Amino acid sequence: NSSVHQSSVYLTGLNGRNYFDVRAMHFDVQEDTPDDNASARSGQQPWVLPSLDYAYIPDASVAGGQLSLNVNARVIRRDELDDTFSTPIQRVPGIEGESGRLTAEAEWKRSFVTDGGLVLTPLLALQGDVDYLNASSASLTAINNMAANLNEQADMRSSFARYMATAGLEMRWPVLFSMASGSSHVIEPMAQVFMRPNEQYVGGLSVPNEDAQSMVFDATTLFERDKFSGYDRVEGGSRANVGFRYSGSYNNGWGTNAIFGQSYQIGGENSFAAPDLVNVGANSGLDTTKSDYVGLFGINSPNGFAASVSGRFDEQSFEIRRAEVKAAYSGLPVSLSAKYAFIQAQPLYGFTTDRHEVTLGASTHLAENWRVFGTGTYDLQQSLLVKDGVGFAYNDSCFTYLMTYSQSRDLNTREVSQTIGFNLSFRTLGDFGSSTSAVDTIQ
Template sequence: MLLEADTLVYDHDKNTVTAVGGVRIDYGGNRLVAQRVAYDRNTGRLVASGNVEIVDSNGTKIYSDEIDVTDDFANGFVNALRVETIDKTYFAAESAERMGGVLTTFNNGVYTACAPCEAQPDRAPIWRIKAQKIIWNGTSKTVRFENSRFEFFGFPIAYVPSFEIADPTVKRKSGFLFPGLKTKSELGFGVAVPYYFALSPTYDLTVTGTGFTKQGFLGEAEWRQRFDSGEYSLKIAGIRQNDPQAFVQPNGRHGVNSGPADDPNRLRGMVGTKGRFDINPRWVFGWDILAQSDQNFAYTYQIDGYSNYIYQSQIYLTGLNDRNFFDLRAMRFEVQSDALNDERRDKEPWVLPVWDYSYIPDEPVWGGELNFGVNLRSVSRSHLDYRPEKPAVRGIDGTSTRLTAEAEWKRSFITDGGLVVTPLLAFQADTTSVSQTQASVDAINNMAARLPTPVETDILSAYYRAMATAGLELRWPVLFSSTSASHVLEPMAQVFARPNERYAAELGIPNEDAQSFVFDATTLFERDKFSGYDRIEGGTRANVGFRYSGSYDNGWATNALFGQSYQLAGRNSFASPDLVNAGAYSGLETDTSDFVGLMGLVSPLGLSASASARLDEHTLEVRRAELKAGYSSSPISVTAQYAFIQAQPLYGFDQDRKEMTLGASSRFHENWRAFGSGTYDFQSGVVTRNSVGFAYDDECFSYTVTMTTKRDANLNPEKREKDVQTFGFNISFRTLGDFGSSTRDLLQ
């Protein structure tokens, strides 16, 4: 024991030692500070008084005017004390007694995780628990409250005879977690009660039971385990529905989970698992798999981690070393639609596998950079993905396998005048095998008959393809500077010489990975503007434009890009329709493309704005446009976005699409904020989505409430679904847990 004090008084008759003035005692990792400490050698007790503070070996601080404690700090008694743990939780009591060094009993005590207000220390915290007895057990790591009441902003809102929580210093402990609320029109009102099993420092189990007023009892269990190299989880859930007919929509549409009393979908469930393991610093293996009794069980019951509307199950192996990359995956997509016998489920493909490999040598090759890549994909589909009303075959039934290898070399030279000259050589080779049924052949022929111009419909079971590219890029960045700003204007030109794309005009060639296609300023200077490998760009093409960037001393910054693309020779790949009409309405289907451009600005005041557009090459009519603006500065932030896409009949959009989204958030107090957003569809004249909410958050408590309304934008009012309202709230008390609902769907 180390003792420091201004004065020590030894009373040999009473066998006591008294320390007075600036007393500090350190013993066994404990520290006591007081104005006066009297030690009775006969009883082994210390009586400290005058602004007493004890800090034990765990970092817990105890404050009082007087404390009676044994010399090993294991037992003691104190009146009018305040305790602050290392995790910033607080106890206060009229008196407390400590026994055996592990059991502390607070009489007429108070517990909270909210720090006291510095300006008004006597003001009640946001929340606190008052109890006749609070028993803190250091062995079982629990805190038990007896005859307790929960107070919110100083007002009692709940009385609980007895309950127990984990020690604030404990991160994992078995016991009931805070209940949750779930509400949905088809399910009714539900209360979820989870129980957590802390079985080991490396694995645990959570079992949750949810009772719904309409559909009965939903059971869930999740096992989680962690290893030195990774972790995995396994989740199961199931229910025997009481009322499958509740899923029939007001317009008479049946859901996949609705039917008569003996409906086989009465019993529903799922199994899901996720995992990720680091094989070594360069290689990662993982999986994310969902298997369920029907196509939307996890979505309907909002099973945590598996409720995405479009769910992607996959197994993957990924390697990354320096500039080399390897990725091998097997994937399955599932649309969790509620439509009865939704054909989209059978139309979603299995991807077994998709493989990407990229290799870039560390050393220059002929003074430039060489990039080598391989892509393999094999897609299988049990049902043809084709709708006669839209002349596009989005996926054939059967199996389509393609292997692609490509290489690219480029080197940049800078002349004395600042001109950057970059020659480029590239080569790509593909081999593909296709197995399709007569249904696919008939659909392709039907599609060809409906296209504006005749095309070939040769159905090939295998084909080989190669594409060589010789390119040259010229860039001349010019700097203009003044005392208050600097500007860089960079004219650019590219020429890519290639042979024609083989099989470009034949509809029998599958297109599985290059269906998403948008031509705008960001893709103007791409060597191959198709998004995947199934389509490749052919013919000789030139891309011309300029880039601009400016910065100002006052903090403002601007940028812009503008240009056009030209088909100089050969067949225009973007004017050659494929199974999904990729390239149609893109602005590249003519020899002289549409104009594309973007501009943006950023200010130090929190203002930002951008605009991008594609304009007709002759009339400058707007074909596609997007405008964005935002302002963020305490306490307000505002965002606005407008999007316009001209009609695309071959894609199934016969009318122009225009949409605007507005959003705002305001922190009107240090801890309070309000937010809202809305989306307006100009074509239907409907606000398709609007939401409002507010939130409170501080170091010990947070609360969020939102209300969202979704509306169907179907132009035919008779076919519109009724509005769906979603209400959600969540309350979080630090150290106690979360309470609230995820969503509430109400049909008006």
């Protein structure tokens, strides 16, 4: 977040398909607050002590299929309550106090190809976690008030354990068309069915949500088994994802790709319609029995040009809920990018008006190893430059150095946040530093 500075200490290991990462983080406010005291909101920023991710995939097959194991853990401490829309309270994105979670997950899947070319992939998954919470009285009061304002129940527990077992089947039927012109096209109808129990403790505001607060349902997440962005929330209930994928290649080097489909809650409780401390599923397009439609179409060329258009459309009226148009050129010495995004208002999720944003970015090489870049995002609805940033980078065979400066402006208060970031990466030792999302587009 460009409003805060992140300090972190971490250890990362890679070995083939296996991954290990453990880190401790702290966030400090980098902006001027209304009372000119930048520390006034620092207490709302969390200490992460620690965060751990471990992923392991054995080289040998298990029962003819692939087994994968994942472990995730986090401990978060916050000195001050972070609540939003305090009159009345409708979101509590940060609990004052300490919370922790340890999650372990195992997944097995194996693909079979029938004589007719149908690809069948059965899947079994089991996830379990243990959680604890030591919340302040102010946090519990805010949660109770939020529950009352939303006509929901609050049942925040000091500790609990939960599990999620999934049995799934994926069916794909890729069909290849070879044209006389030399082009080839693959159309792949696809369906997934996941059978599982309801998400536990989902009947009220009872689960802290620190790492699953971001929710974007689009074509890239349509065929995900669990569409939540983190482990604090677990998708429950039985669901079917149906659609198709397409890819095309042409003898002139151009390519095309597309995805379109819809998701269905076919049994149990819909996790995305359940109450949550940040209303993460509200207005997501997944909070109804039949989801919104999602689609994407993209093209790419051999000379570095690529473009795509994507959207989410109302499942009844086909009204546009979210849309993005992107175009980019990557080459020497100049790279360019442009994006237009429309996001319909999501009041319960914290965005009370529609957003129309245009983002432009550029990067150019000044010399063999030196590059400068910049980007800016303008909100057409609010007539406001939301984010802008510039930076430079040095890159050679030994290391990469990156320095960035960015500004961001709050849509409601017009407060300006300024951030300086840097990153130093050695080819054989890894990297350290901080960066800002305001200049990620064109790096």
